[in-house]
Amino acid sequence: MEGNIRTFILMAAMTALLMGLGWLLGGRGGMIFALVFAGAGNIWAWWNSDKAVLRQQGAVAVDERTAPDLVNLVADLARNASLPMPAVYILQTEQPNAFATGRNPENAAVAVTQGLMRILNRDELAGVIAHELAHIKNRDTLTMTVTATLAGAIAMMGNIFLFTGGSRERGGMLGGILVMLLAPLAAGLVQMAISRTREYSADHDGAVICGKPMALASALAKIANAAKRVVNVPAEKNPAAASMFIINPLSGMRMDSLFATHPPTQERIDRLAQMTAPASASRIPPVRR
Template sequence: MYRGNQIKTAALLGLLSGILVLGGYWATGNEQGAIIGLIFAAISSFGSWFYSDKAALAAYRAQPISRDDASELYDMVANLTKKADLPMPKLFVVPTQTPNAFATGRDPNHATVAVTQGIMQILDKDELAGVIAHELTHIKNRDTLTQAVAGTLGGAITFLGRMLTFGALYGPVSRDNRQGGNPIGVLILVVLAPISASIIQMAISRTREFSADRGAAEITGNPLALASALQKLESVGKQVPMNGNPAFEPVLIMNPFSTSSLQSLFRTHPLTEDRVSQLQEIAKQQKNYTTMTLN
């Protein structure tokens, strides 16, 4: 699993970095745009690797907590972390009533789990344990790095597109009396590049969520508790939208922004009913295995 996620992360870096470099070249019509794109790719890649946890936590105004602040939550995470054979992550609470959670960090030794105030209020102990186990699986599979790379480079593509578009439209006139760069490149950066980045993120994100749900079921031995939690999160989340940077949407356990039919085409998470169906099937398999063992 770890090696597979390493390959996915490398592919994601390469594809998104390539979009930055080629888009910059086509937008300006010369090597200068490609160099600008390459610089953005290098800075974004390093930043997403080293500062991913800080960026995500800042985006949702998460606050650190210790065992003295929330002993029950801390002990629950410590117990699940031990079962998952992971180092104890840092714990944060997001000051919002929207029920959600996420994990971040470049590796298990620099990991963070964050939960919202809302999720602790609407979920029972078993359901919350399922959510925490889901996030710990993301950490164990190194998904947190993939999430950070996707969000950071996706944002860089959008920002670079706007910057180079301005230069293409209002930049100095060239020797052949053309102002700015290639209009096709402008189109690529303004429209096609962000869409391509989103598609790349979604291709990895949806598979990753299913995998994390399976991992949570293995850690807790209670897949139906997580299924119940997901249903509650979707129901309440629609009533209390979560404010934050959409670029970090993939790190959350539940899609908090996409509500319209058009937006649902670009979901970073699988449909909740599909995730619940998978967890129910896992529960049946666990029950059949227990029955066979007892017999």
């Protein structure tokens, strides 16, 4: 409950930021427009953002005929979690990663990358999928897709402010430059706070669903170490969706490295180790800095 209240407050802060940009662009009328824009964006995200994210990431739908092992594994874990069977997608990138999306458990999807299936064994892959199913069960998928939509809108309005200059009484060109730089940064910080709140609980609940906390811990270590060496091109083109992935998919070549959307991987591993024997963490390769 505390986590849900914190998430609500953070999302309200992001909406307020969007309204503030509207005020800078056009005073009271601009603020009202931004409020309507935010509401319309949230309604759109409720119904369509899952499809948009999958399309942006180049996801390809699979079934029992095209990827029987993966689909059957998702089905088994969904039964363990008492969830409806989600749609299953494969992302055409060699970076190991995964995410879930959808407005509710009845309209959800799990997506894994080609690279993920190459480097993980079955237990580790089950741990990652269970983590994503935990997001679906906790309805984090809707929260993060709406948050990503708002973050993208804030970045877009910051750019509009730069090129239009906004109202001269409210900052002009200099204000536009500051808004363009600071508004996306503030939105990213809010995304970071929301994502961190959700990732720890998804790790815990995912470990319960798959029944093997250290398999998920091992998967996190492998993904974190390998993801740094492989660029995820679709994710780089759509950085607002980075918080949806199990591990940050961005290379850090831009300002993304200044604020992480995910908790430290080693801390996540340590928390998972606490769910089993105290010595379990020693069997997981450390995450390279």
